[in-house]
Amino acid sequence: MPGVAALSDAAMGQPSLLVLAIVLPVTGVLLSIVAGGRYVEAIAFVVLLSGLVIAIFIFDGVWRGGRELTYVVGGWRPPLGIMLRADGLSALMMSTMAVVICVVGVFAHADFNSRLEAAETRSPFVFWIMLVAVSGAMNMIFLGGDLFTLYVALELLTFAAVPLVCLSGSAETIRAAMRYLLFALLGSILYLGGTALLYGSHATMDFAVLSQQAHLEPATLIAAVLMTIGLLAKTALFPLHLWLPPAHAGAPAAASAILSSVVVKGSFFLVVRLWFDALPGMLTPAGAQLLGALGASAIAFGSVVALQQKRLKLLIAYSTVAQIGYLFLMFPIAFNAAATPAQSSEALTGGMLQAMSHMTAKAAMFMAAGLIYTALGHDRIADLGGTARALPMTMLAFAIGGVCLIGLPPSGGFLAKWLLMRAAVETGQWPWVVVMLAGGLFTSGYMFIVLSRALQPSGEFLKLGAALPKYREAAALTLALLSLLLGFVALGPLDVLQVGSGTMMAAPG
Amino acid sequence: MNALPLFASCAAMLMGLGLYALITDPEPLRKILAFNLLGSGVFLAFGVISRRVAATEFEGDPVPQAMTITAIVVAFAATAMAVALVSRLVEAGGRATVASEASEEPDADGGAS
Amino acid sequence: MTILLFTDVCLVLLVLTIGASIVRARDAFEAAIAFAIYGLLLAIVWVRLAAIDVALTEAAIGGGMTGMLLLGAAARLRLAGDDHIRASLRVRLAAGILSALVAAGVAGAVLLPPEVIPTLAPKVMENLASSGLGNPVAGVLFVYRALDTLLEKVVLLLALLGVWSLAPDGAWNGRPAIRLYARLNGTLTFLAQLLPPIGIVVAIYMCWIGAKAPGGAFQGGTILAAMWLLVIVAGLESIPSIGGTWLRIMLVIGPVIFLAIGTAGIVLANAFLAYPAGYAKPLIVAIEVALTLSIAAAPGMLAAGPPQQEQRQ
Numbered sequence A: 001m002p003g004v005a006a007l008s009d010a011a012m013g014q015p016s017l018l019v020l021a022i023v024l025p026v027t028g029v030l031l032s033i034v035a036g037g038r039y040v041e042a043i044a045f046v047v048l049l050s051g052l053v054i055a056i057f058i059f060d061g062v063w064r065g066g067r068e069l070t071y072v073v074g075g076w077r078p079p080l081g082i083m084l085r086a087d088g089l090s091a092l093m094m095s096t097m098a099v100v101i102c103v104v105g106v107f108a109h110a111d112f113n114s115r116l117e118a119a120e121t122r123s124p125f126v127f128w129i130m131l132v133a134v135s136g137a138m139n140m141i142f143l144g145g146d147l148f149t150l151y152v153a154l155e156l157l158t159f160a161a162v163p164l165v166c167l168s169g170s171a172e173t174i175r176a177a178m179r180y181l182l183f184a185l186l187g188s189i190l191y192l193g194g195t196a197l198l199y200g201s202h203a204t205m206d207f208a209v210l211s212q213q214a215h216l217e218p219a220t221l222i223a224a225v226l227m228t229i230g231l232l233a234k235t236a237l238f239p240l241h242l243w244l245p246p247a248h249a250g251a252p253a254a255a256s257a258i259l260s261s262v263v264v265k266g267s268f269f270l271v272v273r274l275w276f277d278a279l280p281g282m283l284t285p286a287g288a289q290l291l292g293a294l295g296a297s298a299i300a301f302g303s304v305v306a307l308q309q310k311r312l313k314l315l316i317a318y319s320t321v322a323q324i325g326y327l328f329l330m331f332p333i334a335f336n337a338a339a340t341p342a343q344s345s346e347a348l349t350g351g352m353l354q355a356m357s358h359m360t361a362k363a364a365m366f367m368a369a370g371l372i373y374t375a376l377g378h379d380r381i382a383d384l385g386g387t388a389r390a391l392p393m394t395m396l397a398f399a400i401g402g403v404c405l406i407g408l409p410p411s412g413g414f415l416a417k418w419l420l421m422r423a424a425v426e427t428g429q430w431p432w433v434v435v436m437l438a439g440g441l442f443t444s445g446y447m448f449i450v451l452s453r454a455l456q457p458s459g460e461f462l463k464l465g466a467a468l469p470k471y472r473e474a475a476a477l478t479l480a481l482l483s484l485l486l487g488f489v490a491l492g493p494l495d496v497l498q499v500g501s502g503t504m505m506a507a508p509g
Numbered sequence B: 001m002n003a004l005p006l007f008a009s010c011a012a013m014l015m016g017l018g019l020y021a022l023i024t025d026p027e028p029l030r031k032i033l034a035f036n037l038l039g040s041g042v043f044l045a046f047g048v049i050s051r052r053v054a055a056t057e058f059e060g061d062p063v064p065q066a067m068t069i070t071a072i073v074v075a076f077a078a079t080a081m082a083v084a085l086v087s088r089l090v091e092a093g094g095r096a097t098v099a100s101e102a103s104e105e106p107d108a109d110g111g112a113s
Numbered sequence C: 001m002t003i004l005l006f007t008d009v010c011l012v013l014l015v016l017t018i019g020a021s022i023v024r025a026r027d028a029f030e031a032a033i034a035f036a037i038y039g040l041l042l043a044i045v046w047v048r049l050a051a052i053d054v055a056l057t058e059a060a061i062g063g064g065m066t067g068m069l070l071l072g073a074a075a076r077l078r079l080a081g082d083d084h085i086r087a088s089l090r091v092r093l094a095a096g097i098l099s100a101l102v103a104a105g106v107a108g109a110v111l112l113p114p115e116v117i118p119t120l121a122p123k124v125m126e127n128l129a130s131s132g133l134g135n136p137v138a139g140v141l142f143v144y145r146a147l148d149t150l151l152e153k154v155v156l157l158l159a160l161l162g163v164w165s166l167a168p169d170g171a172w173n174g175r176p177a178i179r180l181y182a183r184l185n186g187t188l189t190f191l192a193q194l195l196p197p198i199g200i201v202v203a204i205y206m207c208w209i210g211a212k213a214p215g216g217a218f219q220g221g222t223i224l225a226a227m228w229l230l231v232i233v234a235g236l237e238s239i240p241s242i243g244g245t246w247l248r249i250m251l252v253i254g255p256v257i258f259l260a261i262g263t264a265g266i267v268l269a270n271a272f273l274a275y276p277a278g279y280a281k282p283l284i285v286a287i288e289v290a291l292t293l294s295i296a297a298a299p300g301m302l303a304a305g306p307p308q309q310e311q312r313q
Helices: A002-012 A014-035 A037-065 A088-108 A122-143 A147-165 A171-202 A207-213 A218-235 A244-250 A253-278 A285-307 A312-328 A330-334 A341-376 A392-406 A412-426 A430-455 A470-491 A493-498 A501-506 B003-024 B028-051 B062-091 C002-024 C028-048 C052-078 C089-111 C121-131 C136-144 C146-164 C187-209 C217-233 C245-268 C280-304
Strands: A069-073 A082-086
Touching (some): A014 A037, A014 C245, A037 A082, A037 A088, A037 A122, A082 A088, A088 A122, A088 A253, A088 A470, A122 A147, A122 A253, A122 C146, A147 A171, A147 A218, A147 A244, A147 A253, A147 B062, A147 C146, A171 A218, A171 A244, A171 B003, A171 B028, A171 B062, A218 A253, A218 C089, A244 A312, A253 A341, A285 A312, A285 A430, A312 A430, A330 A341, A330 A412, A341 A392, A341 A412, A341 A470, A392 A470, B003 C028, B028 B062, B028 C002, B028 C028, B028 C052, B028 C089, B062 C121, B062 C136, B062 C146, C002 C028, C052 C136, C052 C217, C052 C280, C121 C136, C136 C146, C136 C280, C146 C280, C187 C217, C217 C280, C245 C280
Antiparallel strands (some): A069 A082
16 A cells, blocks of 8 residues: 555655655745744744754665665656655755754844744744745755756745845845845856756756766757856855855844855755766866866955955955855866776865865854854954953854864864865876965964954953853854864765765766 | 747847846846846747647647746746845935945856866 | 748847847836836747747736836836946956857757757656646646745745845834825726726636646736735725735645645655545645635735835825
């Protein structure tokens, strides 16, 4: 009986969990709209915590099973229908994102408490719903195997992120949100155009089917280029990064954390999926070098401008621009004519680990910056003297996050860079090694500026504007420590990244 | 079926026109209009691809048509949000432009291969 | 055949001309008017491409709703004045080159089809009968790719929440300020009393027929939204406040029923968003009816904008 089979399937847990990962946030959004402001935060917590549990179960399923989990939606297999897929990449990213979102949710409780007043108020209502929507959209992006469904998921993500930017309602943030929206829309429509062309050539949107059918021909290449340009606009890779700094710096602290750490990873993940899984073997070395060059420019530009910033949040935002450049360095290293599949997957692993480290570290840094702002009433770097003594936990979180971004052991950032550099050296691509080392130096530069200021003793004892609840500082510190400990992932689950994606890379183009 | 290349070129030209206006026109409302123009070009491309399969029993491929319907609704939602942002920007006392410092920079990547 | 081809050529030329005039119009208001016309022309192009469902959607949402939104915005912003800055020559040149490249690329990709044109049409048709639907587009929207349609509804709702989030803090739970043009016994009032009953019937028909022929929830719902807006703009009804419970319920009822039926499918039909054999058509019709209501509510409120303090226009 189909019903019994389905139930026992659900009891075994894993494939139906893929659906649940998407259905639960959607239900949360719908419920919140009807239930109203008083329950919004509670609904969000339930959804986010369950999302974390689901992500862990999916991860466990993929790791133990050694192969990817799939779910055929509606019973129609591709190319006619849509399939959800969880491979090692999805599982790791989902779990990291789920942890980050939960911790940021805890952090945001103080700013967006929705239980105090009886009536529904704007900020908490919008914030919690958008947070749940971000989590659902990201899950869809990680689990999606169909290019058009991913378009809808991308739009979901954008519509959830834009209101977070202008949550405070000031004219500057609205302008930043407007710019973000325009760039994001440009990105999605170009992505959609590419999708149309791909359908025209192959009559499918599914990754697995495409990877078997696609070969290097003009129409497919043009489609892929269009899609990539669109995704690069959404990921804010240089030179399409203009919207990011004002948007991320102007948002409330919890929102900035989500925007920088989670949201930009969505479109980045799709770039990886596109070139590694959907159209393997189609990225020519020249194209890969171009992506790497753009990444290097982003690192240079972002770091140099970060060094000049006077406000902490803007510095962190420009640091995001630079760190996004890092993520694209994996392309030239992986797609090199001299690279063996093992080296390519090493580069892929390094890149994804970098993404995960950035997620945790950047969220921690933005949370710390938010706490500093709450405590001091400003975030001017020049006036941060004495902060280290007054807010030790917060500054520690900030510093540890920075350590991860610089790439010092044993952090995840260190392991990621080590893997990337090793792959680069083995394939003889020394320039990228230089770029990575230079980037690390730059990052140390602006971290040093902030930390040295904060460690300076101030004239009189620093008067704190508001007392900071310990749990908020603990939240920031937790994520920072997580980013530090990600380096230990090498001892265990790192090979999970090979699950599912390894077969794609080894297949002849 | 002779009209298909005609519609295909139309779609491509609309995309180019919309993209140009989106990048160069400084007013946000004009950018929104340009985005819709660009979008309609993409949708027409879907339409040509759908019509291309017209044979004896099929009038067109329904899958791109369904995708176009979904995309039209999404584009409308996007336009509504963008328009609300512009209106609010003007109300909040800002000027109705997007550029506070530099104007948009075009993408230097013309066609990687 | 040649007469049709000639018509197509004229149509395309017209579309391109009006498209160009949107870009080159002197101010946003003219551009918005051109856009409304453009939308209607596009609907005719879609008919020529034998995609009637899309033509209906384009006319209703693409040209109609979007055009109205942009016209309203242009009219409001006209009063704000604008600075006439043009982008620098360098930017325009680079943008021109990029756009030309993109256009050429797209044209090339579409005009050079592969040897055998790949398509999913056969698969769609052969499986359509099992779901009892007669409209292949509805089949794709609600049977094969139902997940996309469900997610898209959520996208619509999120956009609405985003628009609402722009309200000033004190105006939350207020009503959107939509400009009223009511004059007692004016033409608008007359139309607002005459058209809605007809519109409602058309909308119901449109939704119902969507299972067999072009039409469906999106098209029917948009007509309902238009009728509702007409009644409000003529001052015969007041726009609901955004906190109103029935409004909230109406907004979510479509996706909720869709989701519920989809989840029930896990148990009854072995997969999420699968329909138990033989019950597909009634379930889909139920979904479409619920969706029509939500689609009536959402674009209407989207067009109305964020809640404001009470304003008399």
